[in-house]
Amino acid sequence: MILRETAPAHELSEKQKADAARLLENLERQVAALKQEML
């Protein structure tokens, strides 16, 4: 949703950058868990 709110330039505010970082960290954790459980 951040991409929708920042289109088309995608110049993120500090808060949006923090939100994006949190989302990506969470995603990385989920991918790591999947790797551990499935592979």
Add this chain to the structure above:
Amino acid sequence: MKCGAGIEARQVNELSINIDPIQAGGKLTGDAIKAIIAYGDGYSVCDNCRKPNRLDCIAKPPIAQFHKEVAAWLNMDDARMMPGARRAFQAVAHTYVKPGDPVLLTSLSHYTEFLAVEEAGGMPCEIPADADHKITPEAAAAKIDEVKKKFGRAPVLALIDHVDYQYGNLHDFFGIAKVAHESDVPVLYNGAYTVGTMPVDGKALGADFVVGSGHKSMAAPAPSGVLAVTAERAKEVFRTTQIEGDVTKRRFGVKEPEMMGCTLMGATLVGMMASFPHVKERVKHFDAELENNRVVMEALLSITGTKILSEYPRRHTLTRVDTTGSFDTIAEAHKNKGYYFSSALNDKGIFGLIPGATRVWKFNTYGITGKQARYLADAFVAVAQENGLPVQ
């Protein structure tokens, strides 16, 4: 990324500011996007269908509760989710209109309202808009009198758009409904552009039926919509089946013929449900949406020769403008003809204008941020300046 052979992933709303007049209010929330993935399987919402075996009565996921909440939110007594507003028009028209019956529409009515009347065999009687493209109670009263003289009776139903799709004008629905009720005409409120974008109180407006569009204004997948009704009308539109098989003697319980048994299902319904808390909140901030629209309109009107065809100041974000005296003056001599305008906007990350349109066109700023509104305003002015149009 591809979703399948030949199907590119759509990224319009991630890469652009989308001002398509019919798409603005239907952009999904993050929760709705998650819901359509989780509930995409065909009969996904039917895992826990129990007696009375009707979709709107399912408790898990909380579909029954959602139906109650939507009815209460619109200040009506009962509601069903529909596969689009047009199916709600169809259900109501099929209930009340018999072949040859006069039905009140307006000169700004959406074509699907006409088709619903046609399918029921009704005769369309349009209330004409005035010079300002407004439908007034006075014009409604005059039309009802005209219908009575011509048909020897009042219309059996009126379908009235609160905000019309052509100009985005806000019409005096309350006044029109009052006039219609004086002749015992039930009134359907077409809220395709209002339910989900701005506050709607069905009973305060005098509506017998409130219709909304999920994919147009409730941040929901297509096709989705809502039909909310008063208790009196619920007995009629939501009547249950009476049919019985002559051989098997089968009957079909509480299924509703106008809903074809079960109502909106699967990913569309759960997408609507997932967006609903966000939608309830966003209607409280329609003034901010109008402010964004004002920023864009002021920029457009600063370009010499541009006219607004919708009512002004704006009371809705769907807006019709005439740029025959501005952007269209460039089209004839431009190597890309009228396509230069939409192309220039696309290059700046603006999506939603009809390619080639430089005379009369519509846009909708609903759902964009303040920063995006300023960007959009600057983009219109920049395209004008790049093409030598005077800006005040």
